[in-house]
Amino acid sequence: xxxxxxxxxxxxxxxxxxxxxxxxxxxxxxxxxxxxxxxxxxxxxxxxxxxxxxxxxxxxxxxxxxxxxxxxxxxxxxxxxxxxxxxxxxxxxxxxxxxxxxxxxxxxxxxxxxxxxxxxxxxxxxxxxxxxxxxxxxxxxxxxxxxxxxxxxxxxxxxxxxxxxxxxxxxxxxxxxxxxxxxxxxxxxxxxxxxxxxxxxxxxxxxxxxxxxxxxxxxxxxxxxxxxxxxxxxxxxxxxx
Amino acid sequence: xxxxxxxxxxxxxxxxxxxxxxxxxxxxxxxxxxxxxxxxxxxxxxxxxxxxxxxxxxxxxxxxxxxxxxxxxxxxxxxxxxxxxxxxxxxxxxxxxxxxxxxxxxxxxxxxxxxxxxxxxxxxxxxxxxxxxxxxxxxxxxxxxxxxxxxxxxxxxxxxxxxxxxxxxxxxxxxxxxxxxxxxxxxxxxxxxxxxxxxxxxxxxxxxxxxxxxxxxxxxxxxxxxxxxxxxxxxxxxxxx
Numbered sequence: 001x002x003x004x005x006x007x008x009x010x011x012x013x014x015x016x017x018x019x020x021x022x023x024x025x026x027x028x029x030x031x032x033x034x035x036x037x038x039x040x041x042x043x044x045x046x047x048x049x050x051x052x053x054x055x056x057x058x059x060x061x062x063x064x065x066x067x068x069x070x071x072x073x074x075x076x077x078x079x080x081x082x083x084x085x086x087x088x089x090x091x092x093x094x095x096x097x098x099x100x101x102x103x104x105x106x107x108x109x110x111x112x113x114x115x116x117x118x119x120x121x122x123x124x125x126x127x128x129x130x131x132x133x134x135x136x137x138x139x140x141x142x143x144x145x146x147x148x149x150x151x152x153x154x155x156x157x158x159x160x161x162x163x164x165x166x167x168x169x170x171x172x173x174x175x176x177x178x179x180x181x182x183x184x185x186x187x188x189x190x191x192x193x194x195x196x197x198x199x200x201x202x203x204x205x206x207x208x209x210x211x212x213x214x215x216x217x218x219x220x221x222x223x224x225x226x227x228x229x230x231x232x233x234x235x236x237x238x239x240x241x
Numbered sequence: 242x243x244x245x246x247x248x249x250x251x252x253x254x255x256x257x258x259x260x261x262x263x264x265x266x267x268x269x270x271x272x273x274x275x276x277x278x279x280x281x282x283x284x285x286x287x288x289x290x291x292x293x294x295x296x297x298x299x300x301x302x303x304x305x306x307x308x309x310x311x312x313x314x315x316x317x318x319x320x321x322x323x324x325x326x327x328x329x330x331x332x333x334x335x336x337x338x339x340x341x342x343x344x345x346x347x348x349x350x351x352x353x354x355x356x357x358x359x360x361x362x363x364x365x366x367x368x369x370x371x372x373x374x375x376x377x378x379x380x381x382x383x384x385x386x387x388x389x390x391x392x393x394x395x396x397x398x399x400x401x402x403x404x405x406x407x408x409x410x411x412x413x414x415x416x417x418x419x420x421x422x423x424x425x426x427x428x429x430x431x432x433x434x435x436x437x438x439x440x441x442x443x444x445x446x447x448x449x450x451x452x453x454x455x456x457x458x459x460x461x462x463x464x465x466x467x468x469x470x471x472x473x474x475x476x477x478x479x480x481x482x
Contacts, residue, residue: 060341062373066307073314074334082327086318089330093315100301131372132303132395149408152393154373167390 003221005233007173008195011117012126012151012164014179015134017201018226019125020141021105024203026068032095033072036088040080050075055207062154064130069096100133104140107201109227114146120235125150126164126177128184156184158192165194178229181208190220197229198222244462246474248414249436252358253367253392253405255420256375258442259467260366261382262346265444267309273336274313277329281321291316296448303395305371310337341374345381348442350468355387361476366391367405367418369425397425399433406435419470422449431461438470439463 016022030050034043041049053071061067072092076084117123123146127134131152138144153160165175172194179185180201187210189196198220223229257263271291275284282290294312302308313333317325358364364387368375372393379385394401406416413435420426421442428451430437439461464470 060338061307062371066302066311070307070310070334070337073330077327077331080327084327086321086323086325089314090318093311096311097301130303131393135395149404152372154376163390 003195003219005176005195007171008121008176008233009170009174010122010124010168010176011233012124012175012177012179013114013147014177014181014185015125015127015137016129017180017203018107018178018185018199019110019143020107020137023201023205025099025102026205027203029068029095029099033076033092036091036095037076037079037084040084046075046079049079051206063128065096065099065133066130068099069093072096100136104137106141106143107226109225111143113226113229114143116230116234118146121233122148124148124168126153126156126179127151128153128156156181156188158188161188161194162192165192176233178226180204183208183210186220196220197232199224199226199229244436244460246417246436248412249362249417249474250411250415251363251365251409251417252474253365253416253418253420254355254388255418255422255426256366256368256378257370258421258444259348259419259426259440260351260384261348261378264442264446266340266343267446268444270309270336270340274317274333277332277336278317278320278325281325287316287320290320292447304369306337306340306374307371309340310334313337341377345378347382347384348467350466352384354467354470355384357471357475359387362474363389365389365409367394367397367420367426368392369394369397397422397429399429402429402435403433406433417474419467421445424449424451427461437461438473440465440467440470 013019030047033050034046037046050071053075054068057067057071061070069092072095073089076089076092114123125134125138125147127150129152134150134152138147138150151164153164165172168175172192176195176197177185177189178197178199180199181204182198186196186198200222254260271288274291275287278287291312294316295309298308298312302311310333313336314330317330317333355364366375366379366388368391370393375391375393379388379391392405394405406413409416413433417436417438418426418430419438419440421440422445423439427437427439441463462473
């Protein structure tokens, strides 16, 4: 069955790994962290413990780089049995600061897509990172003017999206979400009968991965590049008569 | 001149120290931090250095508890000349976690005010803390149902409020902000010709304090309790005829 996109009024774009590179920077930071802790543990164990601690801390710290830094400090102290040096802790804090200062690297085709769709739809950014960090990236990206506003949500579950639609005063059928995470950007939308288009990024954080069973029989499209949304969404130019 | 509140459609409430106690918890955390660093410096010096570092880190970390924790760790390492123990760093991380887990203590009259105004206005929360932390507090507060939604802004300057009004699709004269910080909740609103009512809290973070010259000749009211907004804003019940 062809999906009917003709009612859509607002398009929400995920930010990290949909508009610009992000997960790669986390992977790089994890590699640096593992190097700093190499005297105490294997890279594999360090990775596992850091991941576990991030998940444990999520309810308290939420998503984003600051919580990631705090989790790294905790794990460094624990895996070193309270012997990690102040210098290494400072180095860990700097790994975090470097992440916050990273340049914004747009994904291919993003600007073309936004220029084209901005005429026909209200475009917004929907992200669950730190607000300040996301605003900073949006500013650096030069994409600010394409978006009506940025919605930072504390999580991307059905309830968060329902609240968002309520806040936007639109029906689910009038909203399309475009993003790289099946778990966060796609399935919750499909479940509340809104539209979703999946554009995978080459790296996905394990916390965002979903089991195959959850993916089946779902009413959304998967595209290999964001450019491919254009033939689906571009409206025919109005006749000049 | 009497201020005319009759056009107001949306009322924004600041959260911390307007709806519930917050600054007190930061002051308590600073006292604990000074105790932990007592072997290295005087409480006064520790306070000063922590404040300076928070301001320096604001552009990177933004407002909220996580940035505060990270600044404490940095200062602990520096003031101890790289000799602070892992145990003390863990204690500092726990001071932060305790702050995030604090119960929510509503300020007097808040619930009465919200119940009364919710009939006549769209109420929103406008805050610059961490989104997750603010949502958690709103949930714990039991006040969620009074608010249409929560707006977390990265800062509370004129540009942020102008963007907010644009996003809400209302004119400045249709918006009233109620809050405890002259600098963040009042003056920027007055400058963009929106309404603002100042309800001071007994403690103000030094970063939020403004010089007297900035306060003069400004078109806003200062009340000693949030309860006093009711006679100004309560609409006369519609006649039943």
